[in-house]
Amino acid sequence: MYKIVDKKVLNDDIDFMRIEAPLVARNAKPGHFIILRVDDEGERIPLTIADNDEKHVDIIYQKMGYSTKMLGEKQIGDHVADFVGPLGKAAHIRDKQHVVGVAGGVGAAPLLPQLKAYKKAGSKVTLILGARNKDFLILRDEYEQFVDEVIYTTDDGSFGEKGLVTDPLERKLKDDETIDHVIAIGPVIMMKFCTQTAVKHGRSIDVSLNPIMIDGTGMCGNCRVNIAGKTFFACIDGPDFEGHEVDFDGLMKRQSYYKDEEHQCYIRLKDGR
Amino acid sequence: MAANKTPRTKMPEQDPLKRTSNFLEVALGYAVEDAKKEAIRCIDCKNPRCVQACPVSVKIPEFIKQIMNDDMDGAFDTIYEDNILPSICGRVCPQESQCEGACVLGIKGEPVSIGALERFVGDYGMEKNLADTSVDEEKPQKVAVVGSGPAGLANAASLRRRGYQVTVFEALHEYGGVLTYGIPEFRLPKEIVNKEIDNLKEMGVTFVKNAIIGKSITIEQLKEDGFEAIFVGSGAGLPSSLGIPGENYNGVYFANEFLTRVNLMRSNTFPSHATPIKVGGTVAVVGGGNVAMDAARTAKRIGAKDVMIIYRRDKDSLPARLEEIHHAEEEGIEMNLLYNPVEIYGADYEVKAVRCERMKLGEKDASGRRRPLPTGEYKTFDIDSIIIAIGQKPNPIIKQNTMGLDTHEWGGIITDEKHMTSLDGVFAGGDAVTGAATVILAMGTGKDAAGSMDEYLRNKA
Numbered sequence: 117m118y119k120i121v122d123k124k125v126l127n128d129d130i131d132f133m134r135i136e137a138p139l140v141a142r143n144a145k146p147g148h149f150i151i152l153r154v155d156d157e158g159e160r161i162p163l164t165i166a167d168n169d170e171k172h173v174d175i176i177y178q179k180m181g182y183s184t185k186m187l188g189e190k191q192i193g194d195h196v197a198d199f200v201g202p203l204g205k206a207a208h209i210r211d212k213q214h215v216v217g218v219a220g221g222v223g224a225a226p227l228l229p230q231l232k233a234y235k236k237a238g239s240k241v242t243l244i245l246g247a248r249n250k251d252f253l254i255l256r257d258e259y260e261q262f263v264d265e266v267i268y269t270t271d272d273g274s275f276g277e278k279g280l281v282t283d284p285l286e287r288k289l290k291d292d293e294t295i296d297h298v299i300a301i302g303p304v305i306m307m308k309f310c311t312q313t314a315v316k317h318g319r320s321i322d323v324s325l326n327p328i329m330i331d332g333t334g335m336c337g338n339c340r341v342n343i344a345g346k347t348f349f350a351c352i353d354g355p356d357f358e359g360h361e362v363d364f365d366g367l368m369k370r371q372s373y374y375k376d377e378e379h380q381c382y383i384r385l386k387d388g389r
Numbered sequence: 390m391a392a393n394k395t396p397r398t399k400m401p402e403q404d405p406l407k408r409t410s411n412f413l414e415v416a417l418g419y420a421v422e423d424a425k426k427e428a429i430r431c432i433d434c435k436n437p438r439c440v441q442a443c444p445v446s447v448k449i450p451e452f453i454k455q456i457m458n459d460d461m462d463g464a465f466d467t468i469y470e471d472n473i474l475p476s477i478c479g480r481v482c483p484q485e486s487q488c489e490g491a492c493v494l495g496i497k498g499e500p501v502s503i504g505a506l507e508r509f510v511g512d513y514g515m516e517k518n519l520a521d522t523s524v525d526e527e528k529p530q531k532v533a534v535v536g537s538g539p540a541g542l543a544n545a546a547s548l549r550r551r552g553y554q555v556t557v558f559e560a561l562h563e564y565g566g567v568l569t570y571g572i573p574e575f576r577l578p579k580e581i582v583n584k585e586i587d588n589l590k591e592m593g594v595t596f597v598k599n600a601i602i603g604k605s606i607t608i609e610q611l612k613e614d615g616f617e618a619i620f621v622g623s624g625a626g627l628p629s630s631l632g633i634p635g636e637n638y639n640g641v642y643f644a645n646e647f648l649t650r651v652n653l654m655r656s657n658t659f660p661s662h663a664t665p666i667k668v669g670g671t672v673a674v675v676g677g678g679n680v681a682m683d684a685a686r687t688a689k690r691i692g693a694k695d696v697m698i699i700y701r702r703d704k705d706s707l708p709a710r711l712e713e714i715h716h717a718e719e720e721g722i723e724m725n726l727l728y729n730p731v732e733i734y735g736a737d738y739e740v741k742a743v744r745c746e747r748m749k750l751g752e753k754d755a756s757g758r759r760r761p762l763p764t765g766e767y768k769t770f771d772i773d774s775i776i777i778a779i780g781q782k783p784n785p786i787i788k789q790n791t792m793g794l795d796t797h798e799w800g801g802i803i804t805d806e807k808h809m810t811s812l813d814g815v816f817a818g819g820d821a822v823t824g825a826a827t828v829i830l831a832m833g834t835g836k837d838a839a840g841s842m843d844e845y846l847r848n849k850a
Contacts, residue, residue: 139597139605153562159654159663160562183663198562200599330654330664333560333601333786335570335626336646342637347630352785366637369738373639377665 117195118152121172127251130178130222131188132166137173140201144168146229147207147324147356150175151332153198154186161187162329164226164355165202173201176225176254181378203332204355208322209233212297214240216288217263218281218310220302221247224255226324227301232262240264240294244284246302250275282309289317297321300359304368311359321359325350327370342366397499398427405719409689412574412657415716416480419509421461428456431501434493439503442491444833445543447471449488449503452510465514468507469521473546473588474539474832476515476581479508481572481679482829483710515584522592528552530846533616535602535787538566540622540819542586543832545594547839548620553846555593556616558600560786563653566624567820568828570653571645573683575690576713579652603790608815617849618814618842621802622835625820626784631675631777635733640669640740644676644684644778657691669773670694673743675730676778677702682713684776685722696722697770701729701748701761728768729761733775744769781825799824808838809845816842 122134149164161183167174179188207230215234219227235241246269247253267284268276298321300310307323314321327339327350334352341350342363401417431453439449448467455464468475484504492500534545537559549555563569565582628643650656654664672688674681677700688696703726728745747766750759783800795803795811802817810817818834
């Protein structure tokens with residue numbers, strides 16, 4: 117059992133949690149993820165590590181499905197049944213002059229440690245953070261402490277620019293020749309269009325993939341993704357890949373395989389288990 | 390030699406029509422009378438070939454004689470000395486190619502049902518809680534065992550008996566490795582796995598779950614933490630793919646994923662357990678080993694109407710245990726032999742059909758089996774899902790995260806005759822070394838390695 121030592125509700129959809137998990141914290145690095153099970157009947161849910169100290173690991177999750185909603189019902193002092201990691205390859209912090217980090221919604225959480233690492237390594241960093249509306253723009257304070265430039269977008273124009281993250285990305289890549297790398301983390305469709313934009317302007321781009329997973333150790337093969345025509349396992353070969361090599365359409369299809377079943381679970385949740 | 394002519398005592402089984410709609414055990418085990426009746430068939434050879442054919446050298450004629458003499462407690466002690474998982478091995482060992490395959494009675498008639506007898510004695514001992522969990526004089530040295538599958542468990546038990554302070558690290562949220570995530574409930578009830586593991590806990594072995602060695606703790610860090618010897622039994626957790634078009638469509642499962650969803654995550658009880666699974670009405674399973682049979686029979690039990698095995702050689706070449714093939718056939722699994730999948734067809738990224746080439750058998754290959762050869766004739770099977778069960782390679786996590794650990798190109802950890810790897814004090818065994826093999830072979834190397842580790846630690850002290 118793993119104790120929840122802190123929790124904050126960031127908005128209607130997104131929570132922050134700090135979990136006591138020394139075995140995960142010991143070797144955790146930016147880009148790593150964890151897998152947790154809320155209880156003994158639970159699914160194994162993969163979540164990227166947002167931050168950690170020697171004993172604790174921070175996660176930020178969107179309550180979009182049955183299992184994350186169950187997690188959201190847990191409070192400080194409660195426990196989750198299982199919490200394992202760090203999984204995946206740590207993010208590859210490249211030698212770059214100016215990096216644009218693009219995040220959509222809860223993607224702001226996994227991007228944070230990566231962008232911080234770039235800043236620490238001496239790169240100039242620009243953040244483009246997008247969400248549905250002002251309430252869903254998370255971690256603004258945390259980012260504003262260190263980024264060199266920040267652009268916010270909202271779908272409804274309630275904060276920052278109205279529109280999608282790809283609009284300011286397109287503009288920045290056109291106007292600022294010092295930018296030599298992009299990282300995009302968010303919904304697959306967002307990462308797909310960010311990749312198209314980066315490729316169009318001749319910039320490299322890293323994306324972070326989140327296919328369905330079970331064990332997270334390379335054992336089951338559920339998380340396979342098509343990278344430059346070859347099959348890789350996101351859990352042990354990723355989760356970060358170079359955007360221009362990723363088959364995003366295939367990933368979206370594989371992510372949606374159990375959507376009817378997810379709906380069944382969701383109905384059960386609404387009916388009170 | 391009247392015993393020769395007596396037929397084997399059959400083990401009662403669940404009716405095939407009923408059992409395909411439940412996950413209860415298929416083979417029901419001997420009653421005391423059955424066991425004694427079967428025990429009498431053993432002719433107690435002077436030079437028992439069965440013992441030589443057993444990877445952990447269980448003293449088979451001795452325990453059979455004890456059954457005959459109604460000394461069931463003694464029979465259990467005899468087995469448990471050499472094999473700490475008798476209830477498991479009695480169920481899953483490929484006896485026909487080991488002890489029973491070597492039995493003299495098999496030359497002219499049917500060999501003694503050694504597996505069934507071992508299972509009987511194991512279950513008897515479990516029921517009566519007979520496992521000898523005593524430990525030699527305590528030794529202060531700490532030993533780490535990576536993986537709680539058969540290799541790790543055998544290694545841990547053997548070292549703990551010698552008095553070492555043993556900690557077993559498991560990556561998943563339940564113990565047992567392939568016994569838990571791989572082998573289905575109807576062939577090996579999880580209750581039995583848990584009870585056998587409880588014996589080790591009682592013996593004083595420490596178990597830590599959710600700990601991935603190589604990630605959570607590196608091998609180097611285990612040494613820093615004071616573990617003086619390490620045994621790596623991380624298994625063959627990396628599925629092999631067919632390498633044909635269409636393999637990433639929805640509805641294409643590797644057997645590991647399919648079986649893990651059901652065995653570990655209990656998706657057969659969805660939605661009370663939250664992990665879903667779906668196979669549709671018609672399922673193809675590619676492969677002919679135990680894993681393929683397990684996947685096919687599991688697919689049937691979670692509601693598939695038609696399940697077929699697709700295998701590129703003939704029936705005699707099927708590597709699965711005879712009993713599993715027999716049970717699969719009884720349960721209506723169709724055998725499409727001498728077919729080799731060449732492409733998976735899909736629509737909207739979901740599986741619709743698999744195209745297979747008809748094969749014929751040629752000369753014997755390196756494995757001693759006749760090599761399947763293409764014929765240029767093809768057949769397409771309409772399916773809703775397909776499960777790929779053509780083997781597993783060693784899990785790569787430890788290799789990827791341990792400097793100086795030598796492995797073969799195919800991923801197996803290289804060990805010397807003492808089971809030591811290229812790293813001092815780091816030993817390895819089971820599928821991580823051999824590639825996917827059997828429970829008992831893994832246990833055998835785990836047990837052997839424990840002997841070498843004991844020697845290593847004594848020399849070090």
